[in-house]
Amino acid sequence: MIPRVGRENVVPPSPANSATASTAASRRRSIGGGGHERPAGRRQSLLPPSAPPSVVKSDPRPITDKAFQLKCIKRLLQFLEQVGYPFPITQKSLTRPSAKDFSNIVTFMLQLVDPSFQTGGMKLEDEVCMNFKNIGYPFTISKTALVAAGSPHTWPTLLAALTWLMEHLQCRQHEQNKDDLRSTEAFNSLSELNAKTDRAFFQFLGESYQAFMKGDNEMIEQLENDLVQRFEYDDQLLMEESERMTDVNATLLEQIETMKEEINE
Numbered sequence: 265m266i267p268r269v270g271r272e273n274v275v276p277p278s279p280a281n282s283a284t285a286s287t288a289a290s291r292r293r294s295i296g297g298g299g300h301e302r303p304a305g306r307r308q309s310l311l312p313p314s315a316p317p318s319v320v321k322s323d324p325r326p327i328t329d330k331a332f333q334l335k336c337i338k339r340l341l342q343f344l345e346q347v348g349y350p351f352p353i354t355q356k357s358l359t360r361p362s363a364k365d366f367s368n369i370v371t372f373m374l375q376l377v378d379p380s381f382q383t384g385g386m387k388l389e390d391e392v393c394m395n396f397k398n399i400g401y402p403f404t405i406s407k408t409a410l411v412a413a414g415s416p417h418t419w420p421t422l423l424a425a426l427t428w429l430m431e432h433l434q435c436r437q438h439e440q441n442k443d444d445l446r447s448t449e450a451f452n453s454l455s456e457l458n459a460k461t462d463r464a465f466f467q468f469l470g471e472s473y474q475a476f477m478k479g480d481n482e483m484i485e486q487l488e489n490d491l492v493q494r495f496e497y498d499d500q501l502l503m504e505e506s507e508r509m510t511d512v513n514a515t516l517l518e519q520i521e522t523m524k525e526e527i528n529e
Contacts, residue, residue, distance in 0.1 A: 323403050327424040336427040343430045344369070347376065358423075366413035366422065373429050377436075401428060457498065464494055 326332045337358045344353055351368050361369070367388060374381040374395050382391060389410040396405055405425055409418035468491045475483035 323421075323424065325424055327420045333420060333423060336423050340423075340426055340430055343434070344372075347433075360416070360419060361414050363411075363413050366410075369426065370429075373426065373433065376433055377429075396425065396429070399429075399432060401425065457502075461495075461498060464491065 337355055341353065341355055341358055349369070349372055351365075351372075353365075353369075357365055370392055371382050371388070374392070377399060378395065381395060382388065384391075386394075389407040392410055393405050393407060403425070405422070406418075409415075409421060412418050413422055468487055472484050472487045475481075475487065
């Protein structure tokens with residue numbers, strides 16, 4: 265016979281007792297008792313979702329290419345000379361400018377956009393970044409790069425930014441010229457209209473010749489379209505003026521006929 269002492273140790277537990285023990289253990293784990301760790305799956309589910317990484321827009325222009333940089337330098341030099349840049353500047357100085365050179369150039373160009381630039385006491389790098397963002401520059405300009413503007417590692421990026429700013433200013437000037445050329449409403453005679461038309465045509469010749477020398481076929485096509493629109497606009501004004509004068513003449517003829525009839529009576 266099996267001794268009574270310790271008999272319960274060799275008898276397997278009943279199913280009911282096993283379920284009760286399992287339930288109790290689960291309860292202990294659910295309240296964190298007994299030193300048991302929570303399942304790994306639950307621990308991960310309680311973590312906050314990670315934020316997606318920020319997307320930095322890359323510049324598609326070959327800003328590190330030497331040929332591209334030289335082209336930008338030549339265009340920028342020509343632009344600054346045309347708009348009356350007041351400081352001495354050469355192609356060599358634009359190849360690796362000093363901090364002072366860059367400060368003068370970017371200040372001059374941004375003042376063409378906003379005359380109040382650098383008049384409020386802000387740091388140059390802060391105001392440059394803010395102004396480029398406000399006028400729609402699609403890439404980020406580093407303040408650190410602005411401090412070391414002439415560095416071989418930073419100048420290509422800043423040169424590309426200045427080239428974009430130059431093109432922005434040229435587009436603004438082009439639109440202003442288009443508005444000036446269309447201001448023909450107040451002509452008082454055909455001779456005055458002809459004089460304005462001649463000025464528009466000779467301006468077209470000068471700009472299209474410069475575009476031809478640069479090989480800029482898109483600019484030539486745009487200038488031609490602008491000139492055609494100008495002539496069509498003038499034609500419309502002349503037609504409206506002709507119709508108005510025809511109505512005035514018809515009214516005068518009616519008045520003359522009425523006066524003749526009154527005299528004959």
